[in-house]
Amino acid sequence: MMLEIDRLTAGYGRVRVLHEVSLSVDEGEIVALVGPNGAGKSTLLRAVTAMIPDRSGSVRVAGRELIGVAVEDVAAAGVAHVPEGRRLFPGLTVRDNLRLGGWVPRNADLGPVLEIFPRLADRLNQVAGSMSGGEQQMCAIARALMGRPRLLLIDELSLGLAPLVVDEILARLGGIAESGTGVLLVEQDAGAALEVADRGYVLELGRIGLSGTAAELAADPRMRSAYLGGDPPQAPVS
Amino acid sequence: MSQFLQATVYGLLQGGLFALIAVGFSLVWGVMNVINLAHGSFVLVGAYLAFELNRRIGLDPFAAMVPVAAALFAAGYLVQRGLINLVVKAPIFITLLLTFGLNLLLVNGLILIYSGDYRSVTTGYAADGFALMSGVRVPVGRLLAAVVALLLTLALVAVMRRTRTGLAILATGMDRGAARLMGIRARHVYALTFGLAAAMAGAAGAAVSAVGTFNPADAGRFTLFSFVAAVLGGLGNMYGALIGGMVLGLVEAWGGQLLPGTLVNAVAFAVLVAVLAVRPEGIAGRAFYSSRVEV
Numbered sequence: 001m002m003l004e005i006d007r008l009t010a011g012y013g014r015v016r017v018l019h020e021v022s023l024s025v026d027e028g029e030i031v032a033l034v035g036p037n038g039a040g041k042s043t044l045l046r047a048v049t050a051m052i053p054d055r056s057g058s059v060r061v062a063g064r065e066l067i068g069v070a071v072e073d074v075a076a077a078g079v080a081h082v083p084e085g086r087r088l089f090p091g092l093t094v095r096d097n098l099r100l101g102g103w104v105p106r107n108a109d110l111g112p113v114l115e116i117f118p119r120l121a122d123r124l125n126q127v128a129g130s131m132s133g134g135e136q137q138m139c140a141i142a143r144a145l146m147g148r149p150r151l152l153l154i155d156e157l158s159l160g161l162a163p164l165v166v167d168e169i170l171a172r173l174g175g176i177a178e179s180g181t182g183v184l185l186v187e188q189d190a191g192a193a194l195e196v197a198d199r200g201y202v203l204e205l206g207r208i209g210l211s212g213t214a215a216e217l218a219a220d221p222r223m224r225s226a227y228l229g230g231d232p233p234q235a236p237v238s
Numbered sequence: 239m240s241q242f243l244q245a246t247v248y249g250l251l252q253g254g255l256f257a258l259i260a261v262g263f264s265l266v267w268g269v270m271n272v273i274n275l276a277h278g279s280f281v282l283v284g285a286y287l288a289f290e291l292n293r294r295i296g297l298d299p300f301a302a303m304v305p306v307a308a309a310l311f312a313a314g315y316l317v318q319r320g321l322i323n324l325v326v327k328a329p330i331f332i333t334l335l336l337t338f339g340l341n342l343l344l345v346n347g348l349i350l351i352y353s354g355d356y357r358s359v360t361t362g363y364a365a366d367g368f369a370l371m372s373g374v375r376v377p378v379g380r381l382l383a384a385v386v387a388l389l390l391t392l393a394l395v396a397v398m399r400r401t402r403t404g405l406a407i408l409a410t411g412m413d414r415g416a417a418r419l420m421g422i423r424a425r426h427v428y429a430l431t432f433g434l435a436a437a438m439a440g441a442a443g444a445a446v447s448a449v450g451t452f453n454p455a456d457a458g459r460f461t462l463f464s465f466v467a468a469v470l471g472g473l474g475n476m477y478g479a480l481i482g483g484m485v486l487g488l489v490e491a492w493g494g495q496l497l498p499g500t501l502v503n504a505v506a507f508a509v510l511v512a513v514l515a516v517r518p519e520g521i522a523g524r525a526f527y528s529s530r531v532e533v
Binding site for chain 1: 405406408409412413415416417418419420421422423424
Protein backbone atom coordinates (compact mmCIF):
# COMPACT_ATOMS: atom_id res chain seq x y z
CA MET A 1 0.00 0.00 0.00
CA MET A 2 1.23 3.48 -0.85
CA LEU A 3 -0.93 5.17 1.78
CA GLU A 4 -2.42 3.44 4.78
CA ILE A 5 -4.44 5.52 7.20
CA ASP A 6 -5.47 3.68 10.33
CA ARG A 7 -7.93 5.15 12.84
CA LEU A 8 -6.80 8.72 12.20
CA THR A 9 -8.31 11.28 14.56
CA ALA A 10 -7.57 14.91 13.92
CA GLY A 11 -8.90 18.39 14.47
CA TYR A 12 -8.18 21.95 15.42
CA GLY A 13 -7.52 22.43 19.12
CA ARG A 14 -10.45 20.95 21.00
CA VAL A 15 -12.61 20.55 17.95
CA ARG A 16 -12.31 17.07 16.52
CA VAL A 17 -13.07 16.89 12.83
CA LEU A 18 -12.02 13.34 12.00
CA HIS A 19 -13.03 10.35 14.11
CA GLU A 20 -10.95 7.20 13.61
CA VAL A 21 -10.88 7.30 9.86
CA SER A 22 -9.21 4.44 8.04
CA LEU A 23 -8.51 4.32 4.32
CA SER A 24 -5.86 3.23 1.89
CA VAL A 25 -4.47 4.09 -1.52
CA ASP A 26 -2.51 1.57 -3.52
CA GLU A 27 0.38 2.16 -5.88
CA GLY A 28 -0.87 3.57 -9.17
CA GLU A 29 -4.41 3.85 -7.88
CA ILE A 30 -6.73 6.85 -8.00
CA VAL A 31 -8.94 7.05 -4.94
CA ALA A 32 -11.69 9.63 -4.62
CA LEU A 33 -12.67 11.02 -1.22
CA VAL A 34 -16.08 12.60 -1.54
CA GLY A 35 -18.69 13.93 0.81
CA PRO A 36 -20.59 17.03 1.78
CA ASN A 37 -19.11 20.37 2.74
CA GLY A 38 -17.58 20.30 6.20
CA ALA A 39 -17.26 16.51 6.37
CA GLY A 40 -13.53 16.81 7.00
CA LYS A 41 -12.15 15.92 3.57
CA SER A 42 -9.60 18.75 3.48
CA THR A 43 -8.79 18.16 7.14
CA LEU A 44 -7.85 14.59 6.28
CA LEU A 45 -5.35 15.72 3.67
CA ARG A 46 -4.01 18.38 6.00
CA ALA A 47 -3.60 15.77 8.72
CA VAL A 48 -1.63 13.50 6.37
CA THR A 49 0.89 16.25 5.55
CA ALA A 50 1.12 17.58 9.12
CA MET A 51 -0.42 20.93 8.19
CA ILE A 52 -2.51 20.47 11.33
CA PRO A 53 -0.56 19.31 14.35
CA ASP A 54 -3.40 17.79 16.39
CA ARG A 55 -3.62 14.24 15.09
CA SER A 56 -3.39 10.72 16.37
CA GLY A 57 -3.63 7.26 14.89
CA SER A 58 -1.45 6.06 12.08
CA VAL A 59 -0.59 7.46 8.66
CA ARG A 60 1.84 5.31 6.71
CA VAL A 61 3.27 6.23 3.33
CA ALA A 62 5.16 3.38 1.65
CA GLY A 63 5.53 1.85 5.10
CA ARG A 64 6.88 4.96 6.80
CA GLU A 65 4.92 6.43 9.71
CA LEU A 66 4.13 10.12 9.19
CA ILE A 67 2.56 10.94 12.54
CA GLY A 68 5.26 12.90 14.34
CA VAL A 69 6.92 14.02 11.11
CA ALA A 70 7.01 17.80 10.47
CA VAL A 71 5.46 19.47 7.40
CA GLU A 72 8.80 20.18 5.77
CA ASP A 73 9.83 16.52 5.95
CA VAL A 74 6.69 15.22 4.29
CA ALA A 75 7.95 16.00 0.78
CA ALA A 76 11.06 13.92 1.40
CA ALA A 77 8.79 11.05 2.43
CA GLY A 78 7.33 11.13 -1.08
CA VAL A 79 4.09 13.01 -0.46
CA ALA A 80 2.98 16.00 -2.52
CA HIS A 81 -0.08 17.96 -1.49
CA VAL A 82 -1.99 20.28 -3.81
CA PRO A 83 -3.69 22.33 -1.12
CA GLU A 84 -7.16 23.83 -1.22
CA GLY A 85 -7.08 27.09 -3.13
CA ARG A 86 -3.93 25.87 -4.95
CA ARG A 87 -1.59 28.09 -2.95
CA LEU A 88 0.77 28.92 -5.81
CA PHE A 89 3.48 31.48 -5.09
CA PRO A 90 1.53 34.26 -6.78
CA GLY A 91 4.33 36.75 -7.46
CA LEU A 92 6.72 34.18 -8.93
CA THR A 93 6.77 32.88 -12.49
CA VAL A 94 5.39 29.49 -13.44
CA ARG A 95 8.95 28.31 -13.97
CA ASP A 96 9.97 29.35 -10.45
CA ASN A 97 6.86 27.74 -8.98
CA LEU A 98 7.76 24.49 -10.72
CA ARG A 99 11.38 24.73 -9.60
CA LEU A 100 10.19 25.14 -6.03
CA GLY A 101 8.09 22.01 -6.42
CA GLY A 102 11.28 20.12 -7.25
CA TRP A 103 13.03 21.55 -4.20
CA VAL A 104 13.67 18.35 -2.26
CA PRO A 105 14.83 16.04 -5.06
CA ARG A 106 16.59 19.06 -6.67
CA ASN A 107 14.59 18.33 -9.79
CA ALA A 108 14.82 21.11 -12.38
CA ASP A 109 13.70 18.98 -15.34
CA LEU A 110 10.43 20.57 -16.45
CA GLY A 111 10.03 18.21 -19.43
CA PRO A 112 7.87 15.48 -17.92
CA VAL A 113 5.34 17.83 -16.26
CA LEU A 114 5.11 20.02 -19.36
CA GLU A 115 4.29 16.87 -21.31
CA ILE A 116 1.35 16.28 -18.96
CA PHE A 117 0.25 19.93 -19.03
CA PRO A 118 1.49 21.33 -22.37
CA ARG A 119 -0.44 24.57 -21.82
CA LEU A 120 2.08 25.52 -19.12
CA ALA A 121 4.95 25.45 -21.61
CA ASP A 122 3.76 28.76 -23.10
CA ARG A 123 3.33 30.28 -19.67
CA LEU A 124 6.70 29.53 -18.07
CA ASN A 125 7.72 33.18 -17.76
CA GLN A 126 4.29 34.41 -16.73
CA VAL A 127 3.63 35.38 -13.13
CA ALA A 128 1.59 32.52 -11.68
CA GLY A 129 -0.99 34.76 -10.01
CA SER A 130 -1.98 36.30 -13.35
CA MET A 131 -3.11 33.04 -14.99
CA SER A 132 -6.63 31.71 -15.28
CA GLY A 133 -7.95 29.43 -12.55
CA GLY A 134 -7.61 26.32 -14.69
CA GLU A 135 -4.02 27.12 -15.62
CA GLN A 136 -3.25 27.80 -11.97
CA GLN A 137 -4.65 24.41 -11.01
CA MET A 138 -2.52 22.76 -13.72
CA CYS A 139 0.48 24.66 -12.39
CA ALA A 140 -0.29 23.56 -8.83
CA ILE A 141 -0.49 19.89 -9.83
CA ALA A 142 2.61 20.22 -12.01
CA ARG A 143 4.44 21.84 -9.09
CA ALA A 144 3.48 18.91 -6.88
CA LEU A 145 4.68 16.43 -9.53
CA MET A 146 8.07 18.15 -9.72
CA GLY A 147 8.78 16.59 -6.33
CA ARG A 148 8.43 13.14 -7.97
CA PRO A 149 5.92 12.05 -5.34
CA ARG A 150 4.86 8.51 -4.65
CA LEU A 151 1.61 9.83 -3.26
CA LEU A 152 -0.25 12.82 -4.68
CA LEU A 153 -2.95 14.49 -2.61
CA ILE A 154 -5.27 16.88 -4.43
CA ASP A 155 -7.73 19.06 -2.54
CA GLU A 156 -10.86 20.35 -4.31
CA LEU A 157 -9.49 20.21 -7.81
CA SER A 158 -12.71 21.58 -9.32
CA LEU A 159 -13.11 24.55 -6.98
CA GLY A 160 -14.07 27.62 -8.99
CA LEU A 161 -13.28 26.03 -12.35
CA ALA A 162 -15.46 25.56 -15.41
CA PRO A 163 -16.61 21.93 -15.92
CA LEU A 164 -14.74 21.61 -19.22
CA VAL A 165 -11.48 22.64 -17.57
CA VAL A 166 -12.13 20.24 -14.67
CA ASP A 167 -12.61 17.38 -17.15
CA GLU A 168 -9.42 18.34 -18.96
CA ILE A 169 -7.39 18.24 -15.74
CA LEU A 170 -9.08 15.10 -14.37
CA ALA A 171 -8.26 13.33 -17.64
CA ARG A 172 -4.55 13.77 -16.84
CA LEU A 173 -4.72 11.92 -13.53
CA GLY A 174 -4.81 8.52 -15.21
CA GLY A 175 -1.45 9.13 -16.84
CA ILE A 176 0.01 10.31 -13.54
CA ALA A 177 -1.19 7.19 -11.73
CA GLU A 178 0.13 4.94 -14.51
CA SER A 179 3.67 5.80 -13.50
CA GLY A 180 2.97 4.25 -10.09
CA THR A 181 1.99 7.35 -8.13
CA GLY A 182 -0.98 6.85 -5.82
CA VAL A 183 -3.54 9.66 -6.08
CA LEU A 184 -5.97 10.67 -3.35
CA LEU A 185 -8.48 13.09 -4.81
CA VAL A 186 -10.71 15.11 -2.51
CA GLU A 187 -13.75 16.40 -4.38
CA GLN A 188 -17.11 17.94 -3.72
CA ASP A 189 -18.12 17.09 -7.25
CA ALA A 190 -18.53 13.37 -6.55
CA GLY A 191 -19.73 12.52 -10.03
CA ALA A 192 -16.65 13.94 -11.76
CA ALA A 193 -14.30 12.36 -9.24
CA LEU A 194 -15.81 8.89 -9.46
CA GLU A 195 -15.53 8.97 -13.23
CA VAL A 196 -11.73 8.91 -13.08
CA ALA A 197 -11.23 7.08 -9.77
CA ASP A 198 -10.63 3.37 -9.22
CA ARG A 199 -12.14 3.39 -5.76
CA GLY A 200 -13.87 5.86 -3.51
CA TYR A 201 -14.74 6.70 0.07
CA VAL A 202 -17.59 8.83 1.30
CA LEU A 203 -16.75 10.94 4.34
CA GLU A 204 -19.68 12.14 6.45
CA LEU A 205 -19.26 14.16 9.63
CA GLY A 206 -15.70 12.95 10.08
CA ARG A 207 -16.44 9.26 9.57
CA ILE A 208 -16.22 7.00 6.54
CA GLY A 209 -19.78 6.21 5.48
CA LEU A 210 -19.64 4.28 2.23
CA SER A 211 -16.69 2.87 0.39
CA GLY A 212 -16.15 0.69 -2.64
CA THR A 213 -15.07 0.70 -6.23
CA ALA A 214 -15.96 3.80 -8.18
CA ALA A 215 -18.52 1.85 -10.19
CA GLU A 216 -20.20 0.49 -7.05
CA LEU A 217 -20.40 3.93 -5.47
CA ALA A 218 -21.68 5.55 -8.63
CA ALA A 219 -24.45 2.97 -8.74
CA ASP A 220 -25.27 3.04 -5.02
CA PRO A 221 -28.72 4.50 -4.48
CA ARG A 222 -27.76 6.28 -1.23
CA MET A 223 -24.87 7.85 -3.07
CA ARG A 224 -27.05 8.83 -6.01
CA SER A 225 -29.59 10.58 -3.88
CA ALA A 226 -27.15 12.46 -1.69
CA TYR A 227 -24.27 13.46 -3.96
CA LEU A 228 -24.87 12.56 -7.53
CA GLY A 229 -28.09 14.47 -8.05
CA GLY A 230 -29.96 11.37 -9.18
CA ASP A 231 -33.54 10.46 -8.35
CA PRO A 232 -34.25 9.32 -4.83
CA PRO A 233 -34.49 5.54 -4.58
CA GLN A 234 -37.92 4.33 -5.58
CA ALA A 235 -39.95 2.07 -3.37
CA PRO A 236 -40.01 -1.32 -5.06
CA VAL A 237 -43.21 -1.83 -6.98
CA SER A 238 -44.66 -5.26 -6.68
CA MET B 239 23.63 76.95 -7.74
CA SER B 240 26.88 75.17 -7.00
CA GLN B 241 25.71 74.86 -3.43
CA PHE B 242 22.60 73.04 -4.66
CA LEU B 243 24.68 70.77 -6.88
CA GLN B 244 27.02 70.03 -4.02
CA ALA B 245 24.05 69.08 -1.85
CA THR B 246 22.70 66.89 -4.65
CA VAL B 247 25.98 65.01 -5.00
CA TYR B 248 26.23 64.63 -1.26
CA GLY B 249 22.61 63.45 -1.08
CA LEU B 250 23.05 60.81 -3.77
CA LEU B 251 26.18 59.45 -2.10
CA GLN B 252 24.47 59.39 1.28
CA GLY B 253 21.40 57.87 -0.37
CA GLY B 254 23.46 54.90 -1.54
CA LEU B 255 24.34 54.14 2.07
CA PHE B 256 20.71 54.56 3.16
CA ALA B 257 19.69 52.15 0.43
CA LEU B 258 22.10 49.50 1.68
CA ILE B 259 20.72 49.89 5.19
CA ALA B 260 17.09 49.96 4.09
CA VAL B 261 17.20 47.00 1.75
CA GLY B 262 17.81 44.54 4.58
CA PHE B 263 15.15 46.12 6.73
CA SER B 264 12.69 45.93 3.85
CA LEU B 265 13.60 42.28 3.15
CA VAL B 266 12.90 41.24 6.74
CA TRP B 267 9.64 43.14 6.78
CA GLY B 268 8.52 41.75 3.45
CA VAL B 269 9.44 38.12 4.04
CA MET B 270 8.59 37.70 7.73
CA ASN B 271 6.28 40.61 8.47
CA VAL B 272 8.71 41.64 11.19
CA ILE B 273 9.51 45.32 11.62
CA ASN B 274 12.99 45.07 13.05
CA LEU B 275 13.48 48.02 15.38
CA ALA B 276 17.00 46.77 16.12
CA HIS B 277 18.08 47.18 12.50
CA GLY B 278 19.77 50.52 13.14
CA SER B 279 21.71 49.09 16.05
CA PHE B 280 23.11 46.41 13.70
CA VAL B 281 24.53 49.26 11.62
CA LEU B 282 26.16 50.64 14.76
CA VAL B 283 27.52 47.25 15.80
CA GLY B 284 29.07 47.02 12.31
CA ALA B 285 30.57 50.51 12.69
CA TYR B 286 32.10 49.69 16.08
CA LEU B 287 33.41 46.34 14.82
CA ALA B 288 35.14 48.16 11.95
CA PHE B 289 36.42 50.72 14.47
CA GLU B 290 37.84 47.92 16.64
CA LEU B 291 39.43 46.10 13.68
CA ASN B 292 41.03 49.37 12.61
CA ARG B 293 42.29 50.22 16.08
CA ARG B 294 43.71 46.78 16.84
CA ILE B 295 45.08 45.51 13.56
CA GLY B 296 44.91 48.62 11.40
CA LEU B 297 42.39 47.10 8.98
CA ASP B 298 40.97 49.50 6.42
CA PRO B 299 37.24 50.06 7.10
CA PHE B 300 36.23 49.09 3.57
CA ALA B 301 38.24 45.87 3.83
CA ALA B 302 36.64 45.36 7.24
CA MET B 303 33.24 45.14 5.51
CA VAL B 304 33.90 41.48 4.74
CA PRO B 305 34.63 40.17 8.26
CA VAL B 306 32.04 42.54 9.77
CA ALA B 307 29.34 41.33 7.38
CA ALA B 308 30.26 37.71 8.11
CA ALA B 309 30.09 38.28 11.87
CA LEU B 310 26.73 40.04 11.64
CA PHE B 311 25.35 37.35 9.35
CA ALA B 312 26.19 34.73 11.97
CA ALA B 313 24.81 36.85 14.79
CA GLY B 314 21.66 37.66 12.82
CA TYR B 315 21.09 34.01 11.97
CA LEU B 316 21.34 33.04 15.63
CA VAL B 317 19.12 35.88 16.84
CA GLN B 318 16.37 34.84 14.42
CA ARG B 319 16.77 31.13 15.08
CA GLY B 320 16.91 31.38 18.84
CA LEU B 321 14.76 34.40 19.57
CA ILE B 322 12.58 35.97 16.89
CA ASN B 323 11.43 32.62 15.43
CA LEU B 324 9.74 31.98 18.77
CA VAL B 325 7.29 34.82 18.14
CA VAL B 326 7.42 35.26 14.37
CA LYS B 327 3.81 34.19 13.91
CA ALA B 328 2.59 36.31 16.82
CA PRO B 329 0.85 39.65 16.18
CA ILE B 330 3.19 42.35 14.92
CA PHE B 331 3.05 44.15 18.27
CA ILE B 332 4.95 41.28 19.92
CA THR B 333 7.78 41.32 17.38
CA LEU B 334 7.93 45.11 17.64
CA LEU B 335 8.34 44.81 21.38
CA LEU B 336 10.98 42.10 21.08
CA THR B 337 13.10 43.96 18.55
CA PHE B 338 12.65 47.20 20.50
CA GLY B 339 14.11 45.40 23.53
CA LEU B 340 16.92 43.99 21.43
CA ASN B 341 17.68 47.50 20.24
CA LEU B 342 17.84 48.82 23.81
CA LEU B 343 20.17 45.98 24.74
CA LEU B 344 22.54 46.61 21.85
CA VAL B 345 22.58 50.40 22.10
CA ASN B 346 23.17 50.41 25.84
CA GLY B 347 25.76 47.66 25.48
CA LEU B 348 27.62 49.87 23.02
CA ILE B 349 27.33 52.86 25.36
CA LEU B 350 28.71 50.71 28.18
CA ILE B 351 31.72 49.66 26.13
CA TYR B 352 32.41 52.75 24.07
CA SER B 353 30.59 55.54 25.94
CA GLY B 354 28.41 57.96 24.06
CA ASP B 355 31.37 59.78 22.52
CA TYR B 356 31.48 60.27 18.79
CA ARG B 357 33.97 58.03 17.04
CA SER B 358 35.26 57.74 13.52
CA VAL B 359 37.76 55.70 11.59
CA THR B 360 40.26 57.84 9.76
CA THR B 361 41.90 56.66 6.59
CA GLY B 362 44.51 58.30 4.45
CA TYR B 363 42.19 58.73 1.47
CA ALA B 364 38.58 59.11 2.65
CA ALA B 365 38.86 62.86 3.12
CA ASP B 366 40.55 63.34 -0.28
CA GLY B 367 38.33 64.53 -3.01
CA PHE B 368 38.16 65.72 -6.54
CA ALA B 369 36.24 68.49 -8.17
CA LEU B 370 33.39 67.36 -10.37
CA MET B 371 32.96 70.83 -11.75
CA SER B 372 33.59 74.28 -10.38
CA GLY B 373 32.56 74.33 -6.76
CA VAL B 374 31.30 70.72 -6.53
CA ARG B 375 33.61 68.43 -4.60
CA VAL B 376 33.30 64.65 -4.40
CA PRO B 377 34.96 63.10 -1.34
CA VAL B 378 36.61 59.76 -2.20
CA GLY B 379 35.46 58.00 0.97
CA ARG B 380 31.79 58.83 0.37
CA LEU B 381 32.03 57.91 -3.29
CA LEU B 382 33.56 54.55 -2.39
CA ALA B 383 30.91 53.94 0.27
CA ALA B 384 28.08 54.74 -2.15
CA VAL B 385 29.49 52.56 -4.94
CA VAL B 386 30.05 49.58 -2.63
CA ALA B 387 26.60 50.07 -1.13
CA LEU B 388 24.95 50.07 -4.55
CA LEU B 389 26.90 47.00 -5.65
CA LEU B 390 25.92 45.12 -2.49
CA THR B 391 22.28 46.09 -2.90
CA LEU B 392 22.25 44.92 -6.51
CA ALA B 393 24.05 41.73 -5.44
CA LEU B 394 21.30 41.04 -2.92
CA VAL B 395 18.65 41.52 -5.58
CA ALA B 396 20.55 39.11 -7.84
CA VAL B 397 20.80 36.54 -5.06
CA MET B 398 17.06 36.79 -4.42
CA ARG B 399 16.16 36.52 -8.08
CA ARG B 400 18.69 34.01 -9.36
CA THR B 401 19.68 31.57 -6.65
CA ARG B 402 17.96 28.57 -5.12
CA THR B 403 18.22 30.11 -1.67
CA GLY B 404 16.82 33.43 -2.87
CA LEU B 405 13.89 31.65 -4.48
CA ALA B 406 13.20 29.82 -1.22
CA ILE B 407 13.23 33.12 0.68
CA LEU B 408 10.78 34.75 -1.74
CA ALA B 409 8.51 31.70 -1.73
CA THR B 410 8.48 31.48 2.06
CA GLY B 411 7.65 35.18 2.20
CA MET B 412 4.69 34.69 -0.13
CA ASP B 413 3.23 31.56 1.40
CA ARG B 414 5.00 30.02 4.34
CA GLY B 415 2.67 27.01 4.50
CA ALA B 416 3.01 26.14 0.83
CA ALA B 417 6.79 26.58 1.00
CA ARG B 418 6.96 24.12 3.89
CA LEU B 419 4.93 21.63 1.84
CA MET B 420 7.67 21.84 -0.82
CA GLY B 421 10.14 20.77 1.86
CA ILE B 422 11.58 24.25 2.49
CA ARG B 423 12.61 24.71 6.12
CA ALA B 424 10.89 27.97 6.95
CA ARG B 425 12.74 28.53 10.22
CA HIS B 426 16.09 28.12 8.51
CA VAL B 427 14.99 30.39 5.65
CA TYR B 428 13.84 33.05 8.11
CA ALA B 429 17.18 32.85 9.92
CA LEU B 430 19.04 33.17 6.60
CA THR B 431 16.92 36.18 5.70
CA PHE B 432 17.58 37.88 9.00
CA GLY B 433 21.28 37.02 8.75
CA LEU B 434 21.47 38.54 5.25
CA ALA B 435 19.75 41.71 6.46
CA ALA B 436 22.10 41.97 9.44
CA ALA B 437 25.12 41.41 7.18
CA MET B 438 24.01 44.24 4.88
CA ALA B 439 23.50 46.49 7.91
CA GLY B 440 26.94 45.54 9.26
CA ALA B 441 28.62 46.27 5.93
CA ALA B 442 26.83 49.61 5.83
CA GLY B 443 28.07 50.26 9.37
CA ALA B 444 31.67 49.68 8.32
CA ALA B 445 31.15 52.21 5.51
CA VAL B 446 29.52 54.65 7.94
CA SER B 447 32.57 54.42 10.18
CA ALA B 448 34.80 55.53 7.31
CA VAL B 449 32.82 58.52 6.09
CA GLY B 450 31.78 60.30 9.27
CA THR B 451 31.35 60.20 12.98
CA PHE B 452 28.98 57.91 14.84
CA ASN B 453 27.82 57.17 18.36
CA PRO B 454 25.40 54.55 19.76
CA ALA B 455 22.46 56.94 19.75
CA ASP B 456 22.55 56.98 15.93
CA ALA B 457 20.85 53.56 15.93
CA GLY B 458 17.40 55.10 16.17
CA ARG B 459 18.10 57.41 13.26
CA PHE B 460 19.19 54.53 11.02
CA THR B 461 16.11 52.48 11.92
CA LEU B 462 13.90 55.47 11.23
CA PHE B 463 15.52 56.09 7.85
CA SER B 464 15.21 52.38 6.97
CA PHE B 465 11.53 52.53 7.80
CA VAL B 466 10.94 55.64 5.71
CA ALA B 467 13.03 54.38 2.77
CA ALA B 468 11.33 50.97 2.79
CA VAL B 469 7.80 52.37 2.87
CA LEU B 470 8.65 55.19 0.48
CA GLY B 471 9.91 52.78 -2.15
CA GLY B 472 7.19 50.18 -1.76
CA LEU B 473 7.20 47.62 0.96
CA GLY B 474 9.09 44.43 0.33
CA ASN B 475 10.26 45.64 -3.05
CA MET B 476 14.04 45.68 -2.99
CA TYR B 477 14.41 48.11 -5.88
CA GLY B 478 11.92 50.20 -3.92
CA ALA B 479 14.26 50.32 -0.93
CA LEU B 480 17.03 51.39 -3.27
CA ILE B 481 14.96 54.23 -4.71
CA GLY B 482 13.61 55.13 -1.27
CA GLY B 483 17.14 55.37 0.12
CA MET B 484 18.22 57.65 -2.72
CA VAL B 485 15.18 59.92 -2.32
CA LEU B 486 15.81 60.09 1.39
CA GLY B 487 19.48 60.98 0.90
CA LEU B 488 18.50 63.80 -1.45
CA VAL B 489 15.76 65.08 0.84
CA GLU B 490 18.15 65.09 3.76
CA ALA B 491 20.85 66.92 1.84
CA TRP B 492 18.54 69.50 0.31
CA GLY B 493 16.67 69.97 3.56
CA GLY B 494 19.97 70.48 5.38
CA GLN B 495 20.73 73.38 3.05
CA LEU B 496 17.55 75.21 3.85
CA LEU B 497 16.54 74.20 7.36
CA PRO B 498 18.14 73.84 10.77
CA GLY B 499 19.45 70.31 11.39
CA THR B 500 16.72 68.98 13.63
CA LEU B 501 14.01 69.73 11.10
CA VAL B 502 15.53 67.42 8.48
CA ASN B 503 13.80 64.36 9.95
CA ALA B 504 10.50 66.21 9.80
CA VAL B 505 11.08 66.87 6.11
CA ALA B 506 11.83 63.18 5.53
CA PHE B 507 8.51 62.24 7.11
CA ALA B 508 6.67 64.98 5.24
CA VAL B 509 7.94 63.46 1.99
CA LEU B 510 6.83 60.04 3.18
CA VAL B 511 3.34 61.29 3.94
CA ALA B 512 3.15 63.13 0.62
CA VAL B 513 4.25 60.08 -1.39
CA LEU B 514 1.89 57.75 0.46
CA ALA B 515 -0.99 60.16 -0.09
CA VAL B 516 -0.42 60.08 -3.84
CA ARG B 517 0.88 56.53 -4.29
CA PRO B 518 -0.02 54.32 -1.31
CA GLU B 519 1.83 51.37 -2.89
CA GLY B 520 5.13 53.30 -2.79
CA ILE B 521 7.24 54.76 -5.58
CA ALA B 522 8.31 51.45 -7.12
CA GLY B 523 4.81 50.04 -6.94
CA ARG B 524 3.69 46.45 -6.58
CA ALA B 525 5.54 44.68 -3.81
CA PHE B 526 7.52 41.54 -4.47
CA TYR B 527 5.60 39.71 -1.84
CA SER B 528 2.05 40.60 -2.73
CA SER B 529 -0.78 38.58 -1.25
CA ARG B 530 0.90 37.03 1.70
CA VAL B 531 -0.71 33.96 3.24
CA GLU B 532 -0.05 33.18 6.87
CA VAL B 533 -0.29 29.60 8.07
